[in-house]
Amino acid sequence: xxxxxxxxxxxxxxxxxxxxxxxxxxDIMVHPELGYKEFRxxxxxxxxxxxxxxxxxxxxxxxxxxxxxxxxxxxxxxICVIGELDALVCPGHPYADPxxxxxxxxxxxxxxxxxxxxxxxxxxxxAMEFLSGTVTFLxxxxxxxxxxxxxxxxxxxxxxxxxxxxxxxxxxxxxxxxDMAMMVHMAAxxxxxxxxxxxxxxxxxxxLVKYKGKESHAGGAPHLxxxxxxxxxxxxxxxxxxxxxxxxxDNIRVHPIITKGGDLVNIVPSDVRIETYVRGKSVEAIxxxxxxxxxALLAGADAIGAxxxxxxxPGYLPRLMCEPLDKxxxxxxxxxxxxxxxxxxxxxxGSSDIGDxxxxxxxxxxxxxxxxxxxxSEEFIVNDPETAYVLPSKLLALTVVDLLWDNAFVGNRIIxxxxxxxxxxxYLHVWQKILEG
Numbered sequence: 001x002x003x004x005x006x007x008x009x010x011x012x013x014x015x016x017x018x019x020x021x022x023x024x025x026x027d028i029m030v031h032p033e034l035g036y037k038e039f040r041x042x043x044x045x046x047x048x049x050x051x052x053x054x055x056x057x058x059x060x061x062x063x064x065x066x067x068x069x070x071x072x073x074x075x076x077x078x079i080c081v082i083g084e085l086d087a088l089v090c091p092g093h094p095y096a097d098p099x100x101x102x103x104x105x106x107x108x109x110x111x112x113x114x115x116x117x118x119x120x121x122x123x124x125x126x127a128m129e130f131l132s133g134t135v136t137f138l139x140x141x142x143x144x145x146x147x148x149x150x151x152x153x154x155x156x157x158x159x160x161x162x163x164x165x166x167x168x169x170x171x172x173x174x175x176x177x178x179d180m181a182m183m184v185h186m187a188a189x190x191x192x193x194x195x196x197x198x199x200x201x202x203x204x205x206x207x208l209v210k211y212k213g214k215e216s217h218a219g220g221a222p223h224l225x226x227x228x229x230x231x232x233x234x235x236x237x238x239x240x241x242x243x244x245x246x247x248x249x250d251n252i253r254v255h256p257i258i259t260k261g262g263d264l265v266n267i268v269p270s271d272v273r274i275e276t277y278v279r280g281k282s283v284e285a286i287x288x289x290x291x292x293x294x295x296a297l298l299a300g301a302d303a304i305g306a307x308x309x310x311x312x313x314p315g316y317l318p319r320l321m322c323e324p325l326d327k328x329x330x331x332x333x334x335x336x337x338x339x340x341x342x343x344x345x346x347x348x349x350g351s352s353d354i355g356d357x358x359x360x361x362x363x364x365x366x367x368x369x370x371x372x373x374x375x376x377s378e379e380f381i382v383n384d385p386e387t388a389y390v391l392p393s394k395l396l397a398l399t400v401v402d403l404l405w406d407n408a409f410v411g412n413r414i415i416x417x418x419x420x421x422x423x424x425x426x427y428l429h430v431w432q433k434i435l436e437g
Contacts, residue, residue: 006130010397014117018390021120024048025113025389029382030095032087032109034103035142035165036154041085041112045139047415048116049348052123054137062160062168064141070123072404074132079403080175081137081396082183082354083115084108084294086165088144092378105380107186107371110388112139114184114368117393122400131404133411136178141165144352145315148206148275150257152313161428162314164353165380170360170427175353179415180325180362182399183354184392188380189369192341194387195333195395197326199345202251202279203205203318203355205290205435208311209256209274209297211235213304216268218385225268228306229261231271235300242292250285251349254278254293279351287437319355320421321345322362324414329366332398336391342358355384359421359430362414369394 014021026046033041042064049057054068061067064085069078086108090096093103119137122128128135142165143152151163162168169175189196211232216225239254245254256276261270278293280286294310299307333342345366357363370388373379383390403411422430 001130003401006125006127007398007401009125010121010127010129010401011394014121014390014393014397017117017124019121021113021117021393022389023383024116025109025385028109028112029104032095032097032104033085034089034100034102034147035086035144036063036151036160038085038141042066042139045085045112049137049219052119054119061174062141062165062172065165065169066139067136069134069136070119070128071134072132074407075134077179077408077415078134078177078402080178081115081118081135081400082140082181083111083138084143084183085112085139085141086144086375088146088374090378091100092327094381105376105378106144107375107380107388108143110186110370110382110392111183113389114392114396115139117390118396119254121393121397127401131401132408133404135400142168145206145277145351148208148313149273152208152311155157164356166353166354167316168312170356170424175357175361176424178361180411181354181357182325182329182364182396183433184396185365185367186371186388187367187369188371188373188375189367193343194228194337194341194369194391196343197330198347198364198366199347200321201319201348201355202253202281202351203283203286204277204279204315204351205286206313206315207276207278207293208313209276210309211272211301212307212309213268213270215270218266218268221367222268225374226270226306227268227304228272229269231300231304231306231308233295233300234260234303238296238299239293242296245292246289249281251281251347252279252285252289252332254289266276277315277347281347283318283434287434290436306401312435314422314435315352316353317355319352319358319365322358322364322418324417325362325364328402328410329364329399331393332395332402336394356427360427361420362418368395424437
């Protein structure tokens with residue numbers, strides 16, 4: 001058996017199970033759930049793991065996460081293949097939950113399908129007989145950093161330490177026996193492009209802002225009140241006035257929303273709340289921009305005579321590249337779709353909690369096409385299930401084969417040459433230092 005013969009066997013099994021893989025994605029798509037609430041989705045993944053005969057199945061990881069593994073006689077290295085369980089809020093999406101507004105306008109149903117598809121290919125082909133190491137399959141919760149107030153409540157209650165799922169799993173030491181990680185995101189790519197390699201992306205600090213004023217009759221005695229909404233608006237204007245000081249090369253993004261603007265229209269608003277991120281390309285740029293944002297928010301309160309409570313929360317670290325791992329993935333992408341359909345990644349201003357993993361282990365986050373429309377909008381729809389669900393299943397599985405073939409020669413070399421920014425044990429203290437500025 002050569003490595004190429006094994007790869008062909010893996011691809012045949014994924015093609016044979018094409019309908020199953022697409023069916024899993026479509027089932028999850030019409031049952032979207034928000035982060036740390038993905039109880040049904042977690043059960044679907046657990047059942048798929050059980051049906052495939054995965055070992056060491058664990059559930060309730062970071063509330064809703066689920067994992068399972070396959071191994072050869074040699075247990076290391078351990079490669080984690082990740083799919084994200086959660087949706088986001090997009091009430092206008094055609095497959096949105098009518099009650100919660102949750103929708104897979106982010107393509108995470110494709111991640112779960114391709115993660116399970118990868119497992120199908122490796123297991124049904126008997127690939128582990130020829131490989132050396134462990135593959136851990138992880139359904140990870142809460143990648144979309146939404147419902148910040150709800151998650152902060154979970155944090156205050158001691159149920160989580162971090163608002164992002166992979167961060168929470170890092171804090172809970174799930175990743176302590178993992179040597180590298182990879183996943184594939186769905187994207188709406190150009191008409192000729194099917195795969196985009198990892199690239200980099202912004203990190204951010206999350207923020208909860210609460211302005212406290214004084215209630216009064218809005219028509220009869222507004223002079224006796226302190227308008228917290230006016231204070232908030234001045235704070236937001238102050239942020240806008242700072243934008244010319246953000247350097248283009250730092251890719252700063254600040255995008256607040258008012259989640260509560262008052263209680264009743266005839267009462268001077270006394271309780272106004274804002275959620276926002278402060279994003280940037282580097283930790284240093286994020287810290288600098290965050291200081292300016294906080295200064296503006298405080299100024300809004302001072303101008304009106306209100307009070308403001310600013311809670312800075314751990315967001316996500318900027319995503320770093322792992323070029324050696326990228327190249328293994330790229331080789332397989334070119335073999336399946338041709339070099340003309342594979343593009344190099346660039347820096348993206350969005351964020352993902354896999355960024356935190358890239359600081360402690362080799363990790364990649366490439367994208368496959370198969371969707372149309374703008375991500376995180378009601379227009380984001382899968383129009384090519386083969387590219388969205390089946391292709392990434394193959395790419396993940398073939399990359400695993402390359403990494404674990406020949407006594408995991410390639411995988412071990414990548415791990416040995418990788419230089420973490422900090423250790424997994426140091427991770428808990430990193431965000432504390434960032435938030436302290």
